[in-house]
Amino acid sequence: MVIQAQKGKDKGFLGRLRKRYDDRALRSQVTHVHGPKKFHLRDNEVALVILGRDVTYHLKKVVEHHRAMGADYLIFVEGGWRLVLDTDELLDFPGADRMHLPDLTQMLTAQGHTAMVCQMLEMVPPGPLYGYQGLSFEHTIKAFNSYSLADIDARDYYSKVTRWHWFMEQNKTTNPDIKIMFGVIRATLFGEECCITKHPLFKMGPEVNPGVHPHVSTGVTCADFSGVLRHYKFSGDYLEREKARIAEQRLKRNEAVLRISRFQEEPDLSFVVPTT
Secondary structure, three states, rough: OOOOOOOOOOHHHOOOOOHHHHHHHHHHHHOOOOOOOOOOOOOOEEEEEOOOOHHHHHHHHHHHHHHHHHOOOOOOOOOOOOEEEEEOEEEEEOOOOOHHHHHHHHHHHOOOOOEEEEEEHHHHHHHEEEHHOOOOOOHHHHOOEEOOOEEEEEEEOOOOOOOOOOHHOOOOOOOOOOOEEEEEHHHHHOOOOOOOOOEEEEOOOOEEEEEOOOOOEEEEEEEEOOOEEEEEEOOOOHHHHHHHHHHHHOOOHHHHHHHHHHHHHHOOOEEOOOOO
């Protein structure tokens, strides 16, 4: 297994020297465990790229779920399609019950699409959070069977109201009904303006810049339908994880602080709202 990093095209002697140093540093940290050291994905093959820290709780189920869908590689390689997820997200898309990921990407490629937009569906328990802490992720998936579609702010894909509209303007869309969305139950309960739109599935190419923003890759042509990411943000020992992040000052914004404060003020805070 080999991990390869893509670097920008640095110019000049110092840039080439820096790239050589970075490449050597990366290789020194990678251990080949099994299988061929170098290989290329076929056009319809999918590599699952998992992002995150302290991912042990979610990892087994996330790997099982997406392997069953046909994502056979869990490494970062050149070529092919990339599926970039946080470990508390599970992908779903129209026809997933009869179509594996290689079939989906083959169809998208034939249609000239190089990405699929997904909307995050915030999955929550049917009651207060404290009754569900400590469950395995597999049991959490069964227990967190509620969601809300209220308090959604849906904006045009290229809306200049969106702070990172400059990134969106570098992409092409084929369906004006696919929006950039904010809100759902985190807006209802905590007043958050959280973006629920992501571009997790995309095909690498010479014009594609992956992950230029946590929610966007650029240089892609988006499919005319969207998928969904079932998001289990509040799973596991959520309260303890957020408190640790706050203590380590790993948060750029204060939404987690506000959430934790509300849970401390209202231990019985329920995710059951009129629109759940």
